[in-house]
Amino acid sequence: MEYIKIAFDVMGSDKGLVPAIDAALRLISEKKDLKIILVGLQKDIKKELSKRKYNHEQIEIHNATEVIEMVDGIMDIRRKKDSSMVRSLEIVRDGIADGVTSGGATAPFIAGCIFILKRIEGIERPAFMPVMPTIIKDKVVLLLDAGANLECDADDILKFAIMASSYSKSVKGVESPKVALLNVGEEESKGLEFHKESYKVLKNNKNIEFIGNLEPRYMCSGIADIVVTDGYTGNIALKAIEGIGKNLLSEIKVALTKNLWRKLAALRLRKAFKEVSHKFDYRNHAGAIVLGVDKIAFKSHGSSDKVAFYASLKMTYDAIKNDVLNKVKAALENK
Amino acid sequence: MEYIKIAFDVMGSDKGLVPAIDAALRLISEKKDLKIILVGLQKDIKKELSKRKYNHEQIEIHNATEVIEMVDGIMDIRRKKDSSMVRSLEIVRDGIADGVTSGGATAPFIAGCIFILKRIEGIERPAFMPVMPTIIKDKVVLLLDAGANLECDADDILKFAIMASSYSKSVKGVESPKVALLNVGEEESKGLEFHKESYKVLKNNKNIEFIGNLEPRYMCSGIADIVVTDGYTGNIALKAIEGIGKNLLSEIKVALTKNLWRKLAALRLRKAFKEVSHKFDYRNHAGAIVLGVDKIAFKSHGSSDKVAFYASLKMTYDAIKNDVLNKVKAALENK
Numbered sequence: 178m179e180y181i182k183i184a185f186d187v188m189g190s191d192k193g194l195v196p197a198i199d200a201a202l203r204l205i206s207e208k209k210d211l212k213i214i215l216v217g218l219q220k221d222i223k224k225e226l227s228k229r230k231y232n233h234e235q236i237e238i239h240n241a242t243e244v245i246e247m248v249d250g251i252m253d254i255r256r257k258k259d260s261s262m263v264r265s266l267e268i269v270r271d272g273i274a275d276g277v278t279s280g281g282a283t284a285p286f287i288a289g290c291i292f293i294l295k296r297i298e299g300i301e302r303p304a305f306m307p308v309m310p311t312i313i314k315d316k317v318v319l320l321l322d323a324g325a326n327l328e329c330d331a332d333d334i335l336k337f338a339i340m341a342s343s344y345s346k347s348v349k350g351v352e353s354p355k356v357a358l359l360n361v362g363e364e365e366s367k368g369l370e371f372h373k374e375s376y377k378v379l380k381n382n383k384n385i386e387f388i389g390n391l392e393p394r395y396m397c398s399g400i401a402d403i404v405v406t407d408g409y410t411g412n413i414a415l416k417a418i419e420g421i422g423k424n425l426l427s428e429i430k431v432a433l434t435k436n437l438w439r440k441l442a443a444l445r446l447r448k449a450f451k452e453v454s455h456k457f458d459y460r461n462h463a464g465a466i467v468l469g470v471d472k473i474a475f476k477s478h479g480s481s482d483k484v485a486f487y488a489s490l491k492m493t494y495d496a497i498k499n500d501v502l503n504k505v506k507a508a509l510e511n512k
Numbered sequence: 513m514e515y516i517k518i519a520f521d522v523m524g525s526d527k528g529l530v531p532a533i534d535a536a537l538r539l540i541s542e543k544k545d546l547k548i549i550l551v552g553l554q555k556d557i558k559k560e561l562s563k564r565k566y567n568h569e570q571i572e573i574h575n576a577t578e579v580i581e582m583v584d585g586i587m588d589i590r591r592k593k594d595s596s597m598v599r600s601l602e603i604v605r606d607g608i609a610d611g612v613t614s615g616g617a618t619a620p621f622i623a624g625c626i627f628i629l630k631r632i633e634g635i636e637r638p639a640f641m642p643v644m645p646t647i648i649k650d651k652v653v654l655l656l657d658a659g660a661n662l663e664c665d666a667d668d669i670l671k672f673a674i675m676a677s678s679y680s681k682s683v684k685g686v687e688s689p690k691v692a693l694l695n696v697g698e699e700e701s702k703g704l705e706f707h708k709e710s711y712k713v714l715k716n717n718k719n720i721e722f723i724g725n726l727e728p729r730y731m732c733s734g735i736a737d738i739v740v741t742d743g744y745t746g747n748i749a750l751k752a753i754e755g756i757g758k759n760l761l762s763e764i765k766v767a768l769t770k771n772l773w774r775k776l777a778a779l780r781l782r783k784a785f786k787e788v789s790h791k792f793d794y795r796n797h798a799g800a801i802v803l804g805v806d807k808i809a810f811k812s813h814g815s816s817d818k819v820a821f822y823a824s825l826k827m828t829y830d831a832i833k834n835d836v837l838n839k840v841k842a843a844l845e846n847k
Binding site: 312324327328359361369392394395396397398410412413416417419421422423424425426428432433435439442445446449452453456457 | 744770788791
């Protein structure tokens with residue numbers, strides 16, 4: 178059988194390798210054409226696997242003795258040659274696997290993607306693209322660049338729009354993805370020089386559906402399928418949204434569990450709260466692709482649990498299955 | 513009796529002058545040493561006032577025949593010489609009132625403050641400073657610049673920190689306000705050149721309590737009393753937070769009113785939801801000061817209702833009463 182193969186860096190995330198392995202076994206039980214190569218300390222991985230039942234055909238182990246820690250920087254990718262992150266990237270580079278997922282530190286992972294997997298021809302700055310929920314049912318918004326390159330130019334922005342449009346079409350099935358430029362105001366004249374140039378370039382391109390500037394307040398409104406920006410702005414907006422979402426939900430929890438009476442009433446609304454938190458739960462969209470490198474590479478949230486790792490692995494699987502890389506390359510050639 | 517006098521531009525906000533007048537009458541009933549000069553179409557104001565009971569001693573009307581509309585730009589401040597916004601700023605400039613509140617368009621108001629009220633000596637870029645809630649009870653965070661100047665330098669940032677610290681001490685009673693620099697990461701080396709320079713300048717100043725870089729995810733965590741940044745970044749972060757807060761609360765409302773059963777259970781939790789929404793309700797912090805101009809000038813949210821206008825007027829009153837302008841000037845001289 179011809180398997181889809183994912184190299185899965187199971188070390189270096191906050192919660193350790195147990196949720197990573199649980200997520201991998203769940204996904205292989207659902208996808209019979211998937212093989213996952215668990216990359217990390219063989220001894221530890223074997224120990225965990227021995228406690229579980231699964232189809233041994235679909236799991237491989239690739240030993241790696243080092244770990245890129247959360248505090249490690251970009252340079253540690255060069256230094257820790259036998260780290261699970263470096264090894265999993267090499268496995269993909271060498272064609273042993275079709276894509277990679279890692280729950281390790283973000284900056285070293287992006288650097289590793291560029292060093293080891295190399296950029297797609299014509300791409301100067303690959304982008305980090307998380308998926309965010311919107312208030313429209315089953316609709317998500319892709320944000321890029323969310324932090325790979327603090328500074329970008331209008332040409333980068335156009336390429337982000339083209340790559341993300343191709344991704345949105347092939348993986349999300351959006352026929353004509355709407356692209357917006359993140360800005361402080363809606364009018365064409367708003368923002369920095371960078372925005373005015375990017376606006377012009379986006380408006381003049383016939384292969385994308387550009388809908389104009391978008392203020393961050395409408396990021397999750399479902400107006401746009403894709404929001405393009407430089408990595409600095411994208412990172413600021415992403416972290417602002419993540420933070421306030423968490424704050425609000427925790428405040429609601431505090432208020433609803435203040436006394437027994439409230440707890441009992443809240444219990445009756447459990448399903449309602451689940452609906453909301455499911456929609457806004459980052460874990461269901463935990464994977465962010467590094468778009469613009471010459472392989473499929475997904476970063477799972479550093480604090481990933483089983484649900485988050487499962488979502489990331491599934492996104493990686495979907496991207497490979499839908500041949501996203503070749504579609505993105507074709508789109509770039511026709512721009 | 514020596515009154516504190518506020519010039520109140522009651523025109524140009526989304527909801528018209530009725531909530532503005534209601535808010536003014538509420539505040540004068542609470543503050544016996546306050547006189548509010550309502551600036552706008554005399555005929556309309558008189559008509560509304562005639563329907564209400566209030567202490568006539570504490571209300572004046574200043575006629576203005578034009579309105580700066582929400583779609584108007586900076587240049588309309590020069591063009592609409594008899595607008596309520598321009599007239600209320602002039603009243604303050606001429607010493608007839610001690611401070612101004614407006615619910616009109618933000619960009620013209622900030623421009624008007626600079627043109628008409630002039631900058632404090634030594635201040636090149638006055639900042640727009642909204643107040644945001646935090647998850648800590650009764651604690652707020654001041655964000656500046658939130659959009660007056662898209663681009664700022666390290667010297668501006670230091671002055672923002674000094675002015676906001678002085679404001680926080682005198683109005684909010686914070687003994688030693690903690691100042692953080694908004695950035696994509698916490699380490700000193702993170703961010704753009706602008707951040708590295710600003711970090712150095714803030715760290716070396718002995719008159720502020722600088723606690724380092726702060727990621728936007730912790731903006732409302734209560735860690736910092738003051739968050740300084742350039743107007744571009746501040747505007748992006750502010751609008752991202754406003755947007756997702758609104759989205760989340762509206763999603764919760766949808767989920768809780770889906771059927772009668774849920775509605776009944778939610779009714780029992782009304783008080784709990786009120787606690788949360790009160791804390792995060794922007795209307796309770798609707799006023800944003802333009803810090804760095806040579807008078808007290810507050811902008812109320814463009815979609816202000818009675819609650820929001822009341823909060824803005826009260827902030828204006830508090831700032832005048834606490835002699836914020838002179839304290840800010842003294843702090844700048846001693847920096």
